[in-house]
Amino acid sequence: MPSQAGRRKPSPESIQEPRCPLCGGSGELLHRDLTDRLYGVAGRWRLSRCANRDCGLAWLDPAPKELAAAYESYYTHAIRDDGSWRRRLYERLRSGYLATRFGYGGRNTEVWEKFGGNLLACLPHRCAAFDAGVMWLPAQPGGKLLEIGCGNGDLLERMAALGWQVQGIEPDSKSADIALARGLPVIVGELGDLDELDEQKFGPGAFDAIIMSHVIEHVADPVALLRACRRILKTDGRLVTLTPNLEALGRRWFGRDWLHLDPPRHLHLFTPESMLIACDQAGFVNASCQTTIRDANWTLGASLALRLKGRYRMGELSWLTRTAGLALLYLEWFYIWFDDRTGEELVVVARKG
Ligand SMILES: [Zn+2]
Known part of the structure; x- marks a missing residue:
């Protein structure tokens, strides 16, 4: 950067x-x-x-x-219905992309799936969604993976299907119950309890990978959380963290109406530099940071709704704000070619070393 x-x-x-x-x-x-x-x-x-x-x-x-x-009601408590043929086709194309980009699926993936998946990934927001769908982790069959803040288990279930041995932690008991009902191993616990869980359940060096999507901005002591993650990672283990980017174009465009300010839930908002400082203080080596436009259409559309109407309810976007959000996503994608610090989210990959 x-x-x-x-x-x-x-x-x-x-x-x-x-x-x-x-x-x-x-x-x-x-x-x-x-x-x-x-x-x-x-x-x-x-x-x-x-x-x-x-x-x-x-x-x-x-x-x-x-x-x-x-x-209260911060999390989605419902399991999406994935039964339509369009959804099944989308999943197969995504599998094709993940096979070529990250090595998932091996020889089980058809050539047309790989071709179609990579064609679909030419759409920048689809590509970002595919990458985030495996948290930028390459295939590691049998690798042990922990998701901190796993919600109702959507991502954890997908990672399990891709060959990871998964474990989740989730502070919201309703979401955790849905994940448990899907047969996923999830512990209900506050994110700050990781130190305690570390000693009781996991022990040092337990995981090949730890993933956190929109978690670190919610905790009172981000460095303590990163240190706890480092302890329970294997020597060459990898931490992948996704969090809002304070340098995002959306914040520059919308200021106090930017969705990701989200007071009082977001206690810290990171820049690429401050995220790397936090990783360094936690003892990680070779931390790298990039920005992404994943879900930027939603973030920007919701920020526009906040600007226009003064409030926004999760999941409710009008035709105008949805269309404007997609247009702003493409504008941001174009801008990132010239300033790669300005995507809506930071993706941080850090190795224990
Ligand atoms: Zn500072």
């Missing part, structure tokens, strides 16, 4: 802000009087940002003490 040196100007209110919890740099105010416009949790929050241009982490101020109410 290229440096962003010289991009930000210090705010006149920066001396009033607390220091960066990651690098200790001085804080500056990014937004004040943020409210929860998704689920209506009462309160007002500020978002502060580290003025150190080599970090740039943002954090919610004040950090909420009790978050349980903020997560």
Whole structure:
């Protein structure tokens, strides 16, 4: 990633802000009087940002003490119906793409599936969705994989079908119950309990891979979580983390209406630089970071809805905001060719070393 040196100007209110919890740099105010416009949790929050241009982490101020109410109905509790022929065709084309790109499926994949899958992956948002669908992990038959924050088990089930020995942790008991009903091994536990689970259940060096999709921005101490992940990874094990990107074009376009600000649930928002600092502090080596436009049509469409209507309900997009979201996704995809720091999400891959 290229440096962003010289991009930000210090705010006149920066001396009033607390220091960066990651690098200790001085804080500056990014937004004040943020409210929860998704689920209506009462309160007002500020978002502060580290003025150190080599970090740039943002954090919610004040950090909420009790978050349980903020997560009511946050998760999808339903299993999607996958029975249609279109869905089956899509799955086969995806298998074809995953066979050529990541080595899944071996010789069981047909040539037409590979051809069709790679043709479909020419659509940039499809390609990003395919990659995220295996969390950028190459095939490793029999490899042990842990998903932290596995929800109702969609991703875990897919990874199990692709040959991984899976394990999940999920704080929401309703979602975990759905995953358990699908026969997936899932522990109900707070993400902050990983230290305890580490000693009781897993032990050091238990996993070949750990994946976290939109988890690290929710925890009070991201470095502690990364350290716990590192402990339970095998020596050459890999951690893949997906999280909103504070440098995303969507945040520049929509400011305080950007969906991923999501107060009070998102306690930290990372830049590529601050994510690498966090990995380094947790002891990971060779961490790399890229940005992706996966689901950017939804993020940008929902941000537009927030701008136009002042609030947004999960899953509800009008024809206008859905179409505009897709158009903005393509604009962002084009922009990334010239500035690869600006996708809506960060993908961080770190090895234990
Ligand atoms: Zn900092």
